[in-house]
Amino acid sequence: MSKQRKAIALISGGLDSMLAAKTVMEQGIHVEGINFFTGFCVEGHTHAIRESDKAKPKRNNALWVAEQLGIKLHIIDVVEEYKKVLINPKHGYGAHMNPCLDCKIFMVNKAKQWIVENDFDFIITGEVIGQRPMSQTKSKMPIVSKQSGADDLLLRPMCAKNLPATRPEIEGWVDREKLHDITGRSRKPQIAMAEQFGIDDYSQPAGGCCFLTDKYYSARLVDLWKSQGSKDYELDDVMLLKVGRHIRPQKNFKLIIAREEGEGRFLEGYRKEFISMNCISHTGPLALIDGEPSAEDLYLAASVVGRYGQGRHAEQVDIKVMEKDGSERTIQIKPLKSEDIPKEWYV
Numbered sequence: 001m002s003k004q005r006k007a008i009a010l011i012s013g014g015l016d017s018m019l020a021a022k023t024v025m026e027q028g029i030h031v032e033g034i035n036f037f038t039g040f041c042v043e044g045h046t047h048a049i050r051e052s053d054k055a056k057p058k059r060n061n062a063l064w065v066a067e068q069l070g071i072k073l074h075i076i077d078v079v080e081e082y083k084k085v086l087i088n089p090k091h092g093y094g095a096h097m098n099p100c101l102d103c104k105i106f107m108v109n110k111a112k113q114w115i116v117e118n119d120f121d122f123i124i125t126g127e128v129i130g131q132r133p134m135s136q137t138k139s140k141m142p143i144v145s146k147q148s149g150a151d152d153l154l155l156r157p158m159c160a161k162n163l164p165a166t167r168p169e170i171e172g173w174v175d176r177e178k179l180h181d182i183t184g185r186s187r188k189p190q191i192a193m194a195e196q197f198g199i200d201d202y203s204q205p206a207g208g209c210c211f212l213t214d215k216y217y218s219a220r221l222v223d224l225w226k227s228q229g230s231k232d233y234e235l236d237d238v239m240l241l242k243v244g245r246h247i248r249p250q251k252n253f254k255l256i257i258a259r260e261e262g263e264g265r266f267l268e269g270y271r272k273e274f275i276s277m278n279c280i281s282h283t284g285p286l287a288l289i290d291g292e293p294s295a296e297d298l299y300l301a302a303s304v305v306g307r308y309g310q311g312r313h314a315e316q317v318d319i320k321v322m323e324k325d326g327s328e329r330t331i332q333i334k335p336l337k338s339e340d341i342p343k344e345w346y347v
Contacts, residue, residue, distance in 0.1 A: 009124040013061025016126030033073040035062040096218035100134040108148035246347040253291030281318035284309020306335030
């Protein structure tokens with residue numbers, strides 16, 4: 001009897017990777033999934049925090065996809081390794097701070113290492129020609145294959161018929177005729193394929209959850225790097241950049257102000273690591289101060305915090321200031337008006 005071949009599928013949680021894995025599974029290949037945790041793709045994170053997002057699914061879509069497919073999923077923590085990719089991408093950034101081509105090369109390379117260590121035969125991705133301008137074009141796909149070290153062990157079932165045959169096809173591990181020839185950004189072929197497979201529940205067809213493709217998040221990351229004078233970050237930085245209003249009145253400090261109750265509860269967990277403020281004379285949000293504010297800066301910060309509470313129109317509000325060591329004091333301040341907060345303060 002011929003040996004049963006085994007493949008590892010990069011599972012992002014989107015529809016394409018789900019369909020790519022299913023396509024190969026239908027040919028009798030043993031498929032397992034792999035998902036790389038960078039810190040920038042945290043499924044359901046903001047939905048789980050915000051009260052306004054209560055109705056949205058709170059799930060890790062990669063785990064959910066693996067469950068629907070009935071396959072094992074390996075989640076690999078690459079937070080530290082990924083820093084090199086983001087901080088100094090060989091192929092540069094996309095429209096924002098997204099190093100898409102370097103990211104894909106990195107992940108396929110990690111998958112290649114994994115199949116060698118675990119005696120698997122080849123790698124599956126859900127890539128489609130023409131779907132993403134930086135990493136999924138016909139000219140860029142060979143770059144990913146070569147620079148990742150995967151070479152002809154990288155199979156892209158969704159568009160395989162539009163690409164040169166890979167080793168799994170040449171060796172007969174998979175039937176090339178049962179693979180697909182999808183191109184472009186339209187999702188109609190994928191939606192039709194999902195129906196054929198009996199898949200009626202999936203995340204947004206575009207898939208993915210990378211905050212680095214968001215211009216607002218990217219701006220906050222750049223601001224963080226400028227403020228600390230170096231391109232570096234910790235996982236807590238990554239998480240905090242996703243939450244609240246970020247306002248930088250001065251170069252030496254920034255305010256992170258909860259926008260609603262759920263965000264306030266989340267920021268509570270960081271109180272011991274930052275100077276914090278909240279209004280005690282009126283209902284208002286919790287704010288963290290990131291940086292080294294002077295005594296004068298704290299009064300300015302308090303006037304901004306007062307603007308976002310129910311005392312915004314009052315002549316004076318009481319703001320409690322809690323230091324990192326737990327000591328507290330109250331300062332009285334007149335809240336700034338909206339028009340007194342320059343647009344350039346908002347990060």
